[in-house]
Amino acid sequence: MNLFRAELLKLRTTSLWWIFAIILVPLWGVALAYNWLAVEVSFSSPEANMENVGFGSLETVVSGLYTCGQFGGVLLVVLLSAILITSEFFHLTATSTFLTTPRRELVVIAKMATAVVIALTVWLFTTLLNLAAAPLVLSTVDKPSYLGETFVWQAIGLNALAFVLWALLGVGAGVLIRSQIGATITLSVLYVVGTQILTIVFTVLSQTVWEPLMGLRVLVPTLASELLITGPMLPDDPPRWVGGLILLGYAAVTAVLGTLITRRRDVS
Amino acid sequence: MSRPDYAEISVEHLTKQYAKVRAVDDLSFTVRSGRVTGFLGPNGAGKTTALRMILGLVTPTAGTATIGGVRYVDLTDPIRHVGAVLEASSAHRGRSARNHLRVICRAAGLPDQRADEVLHMVGLNTVGTRKFKGYSLGMKQRLGIAAAMLGDPRVLILDEPTNGLDPEGIRWMRDLLKALAAEGRTVLVSSHLLGEMQLLADDVVIIAAGRLIRQGPVDEVLGATAGAARVRVRAPEADRLATALRDAHLEVAVSPDGSLQVTGAEPARVGHLAFAAGIELHELTGESADLERAFLELTAGKAGAR
Numbered sequence: 001m002n003l004f005r006a007e008l009l010k011l012r013t014t015s016l017w018w019i020f021a022i023i024l025v026p027l028w029g030v031a032l033a034y035n036w037l038a039v040e041v042s043f044s045s046p047e048a049n050m051e052n053v054g055f056g057s058l059e060t061v062v063s064g065l066y067t068c069g070q071f072g073g074v075l076l077v078v079l080l081s082a083i084l085i086t087s088e089f090f091h092l093t094a095t096s097t098f099l100t101t102p103r104r105e106l107v108v109i110a111k112m113a114t115a116v117v118i119a120l121t122v123w124l125f126t127t128l129l130n131l132a133a134a135p136l137v138l139s140t141v142d143k144p145s146y147l148g149e150t151f152v153w154q155a156i157g158l159n160a161l162a163f164v165l166w167a168l169l170g171v172g173a174g175v176l177i178r179s180q181i182g183a184t185i186t187l188s189v190l191y192v193v194g195t196q197i198l199t200i201v202f203t204v205l206s207q208t209v210w211e212p213l214m215g216l217r218v219l220v221p222t223l224a225s226e227l228l229i230t231g232p233m234l235p236d237d238p239p240r241w242v243g244g245l246i247l248l249g250y251a252a253v254t255a256v257l258g259t260l261i262t263r264r265r266d267v268s
Numbered sequence: 269m270s271r272p273d274y275a276e277i278s279v280e281h282l283t284k285q286y287a288k289v290r291a292v293d294d295l296s297f298t299v300r301s302g303r304v305t306g307f308l309g310p311n312g313a314g315k316t317t318a319l320r321m322i323l324g325l326v327t328p329t330a331g332t333a334t335i336g337g338v339r340y341v342d343l344t345d346p347i348r349h350v351g352a353v354l355e356a357s358s359a360h361r362g363r364s365a366r367n368h369l370r371v372i373c374r375a376a377g378l379p380d381q382r383a384d385e386v387l388h389m390v391g392l393n394t395v396g397t398r399k400f401k402g403y404s405l406g407m408k409q410r411l412g413i414a415a416a417m418l419g420d421p422r423v424l425i426l427d428e429p430t431n432g433l434d435p436e437g438i439r440w441m442r443d444l445l446k447a448l449a450a451e452g453r454t455v456l457v458s459s460h461l462l463g464e465m466q467l468l469a470d471d472v473v474i475i476a477a478g479r480l481i482r483q484g485p486v487d488e489v490l491g492a493t494a495g496a497a498r499v500r501v502r503a504p505e506a507d508r509l510a511t512a513l514r515d516a517h518l519e520v521a522v523s524p525d526g527s528l529q530v531t532g533a534e535p536a537r538v539g540h541l542a543f544a545a546g547i548e549l550h551e552l553t554g555e556s557a558d559l560e561r562a563f564l565e566l567t568a569g570k571a572g573a574r
């Protein structure tokens with residue numbers, strides 16, 4: 001508990017957190033605009049023959065609206081979580097930290113707890129904004145808020161889960177890639193561009209090599225979290241919980257591996 | 269068996285093998301409480317590596333290092349027992365010194381006010397809220413000492429703490445470390461500044477190329493080497509004086525400037541021998557034992573930077 005309080009103080013006493021907070025707001029704004037567009041397109045078509053599942057369904061569109069800011073928010077959470085670790089080496093504070101707490105696994109655990117708190121804070125912040133903004137957006141196309149529907153609350157809950165899992169993954173990645181610049185660039189590229197590129201890779205592979213390979217694309221962390229939050233996109237896709245499980249797997253593997261490495265590594 | 273010394277540092281057969289170098293090689297020594305122990309060695313001798321192994325930051329390839337019989341990593345609340353100032357110990361550039369110390373207090377379960385107390389102790393109380401990146405080298409060293417003193421430890425381990433300090437700062441550090449040792453604490457301090465060490469240390473541990481060269485009280489180490497007393501004499505009849513001194517079984521060397529270097533005797537004895545032989549002296553100077561000379565002699569040819 002002492003360690004957790006120390007980590008929170010570390011976070012509070014540098015300017016990083018509010019820089020990230022300032023970036024978060026415009027990212028959320030962009031996400032809201034994008035989802036607003038999706039609402040306009042989906043609901044304004046006169047036939048409005050919306051299917052129950054898949055892209056463009058009522059459920060996906062409304063869920064998307066209530067989980068605005070997830071893409072950017074998760075990116076920031078992942079980076080901040082990784083930096084919790086890498087900054088210790090970047091600023092040479094690891095010496096001081098591990099002198100105070102020679103049981104290094106406790107430090108990693110405290111950092112994970114801090115990352116989870118960051119994740120839930122960002123989630124809460126974006127969710128509150130969404131709960132205020134989404135009904136307004138829906139009213140522009142004469143639709144109700146859908147706040148009585150379980151699928152909305154399910155999406156919001158799963159969104160929280162995704163934030164938490166990504167935060168853990170970020171800490172693990174920070175331990176594995178100790179370099180501050182290396183970790184942030186790797187994570188950003190993988191997260192932002194990687195999804196598209198890997199989707200293309202899997203599409204090509206499934207068309208040229210073996211059809212079922214397309215199903216394996218959910219092994220990509222970003223696609224797994226997409227599956228977790230928005231549900232299956234293609235008829236053959238596995239159910240949501242599989243996406244959650246895959247993300248949890250990544251988080252667990254990086255965390256355990258990272259802790260073991262941190263315990264053994266020389267600090268000099 | 270005497271009462272166990274809870275503040276004694278004991279290093280036994282400590283070894284660290286890196287890919288290309290054996291930084292520390294079967295090193296054993298003990299550091300007693302109530303004294304300042306100087307840890308000396310040429311560049312690359314393995315001082316920093318040894319200290320980091322004692323502090324559990326670097327894992328030894330073989331051997332053990334204990335403090336009061338316990339490995340650092342097994343100490344409960346280590347910073348209440350051991351304070352450390354290391355070369356690379358640093359703070360986040362964007363964090364204030366005070367907050368840096370408070371973070372350590374939180375993690376160790378110490379009250380926040382300890383941060384202000386130690387800042388006061390090292391004379392940084394007026395600049396404690398300034399960010400670390402604005403600190404001078406000397407201020408950073410003082411902050412390092414402050415962090416080490418947070419837990420009021422009975423053992424202090426310092427790696428070249430006088431690096432970057434001005435003469436006044438060096439004097440401050442010397443007085444502080446002596447005072448801490450006088451309170452019964454153990455003080456182990458590495459340094460290159462041998463003149464400084466001679467003023468500061470009670471004991472020395474000298475290593476080179478990762479191996480122990482000599483350990484013991486400063487006087488003993490000096491007495492056992494040619495760092496022992498020397499006398500410089502100048503006389504118009506230098507040749508006759510040299511003969512008279514050699515007849516008395518003293519070692520005499522003639523310097524280029526014509527003066528004589530006499531080893532193994534006090535100035536009084538040299539003066540007496542000259543008087544007895546009726547030789548006129550123009551200069552008679554005793555050169556005190558010198559740690560620098562002893563150090564260079566002991567570590568000669570034992571490897572410089574590796």
Ligand SMILES: Nc1ncnc2c1ncn2[C@@H]1O[C@H](COP(=O)(O)OP(=O)(O)OP(=O)(O)O)[C@@H](O)[C@H]1O
Pocket residue numbers: 268286287289290291309310311312313314315316317318573574
């Ligand atoms: N992490 C490392 N990896 C590989 N070699 C290392 C590492 N750390 C130190 N060494 C090597 O180990 C040897 C001892 O280094 P160390 O820093 O302990 O010496 P030192 O006595 O502190 O030197 P100095 O007086 O210059 O500070 C050197 O040859 C150094 O190159």
Ligand SMILES: [Mg+2]
Pocket residue numbers: 315316317355427
């Ligand atoms: Mg060193």
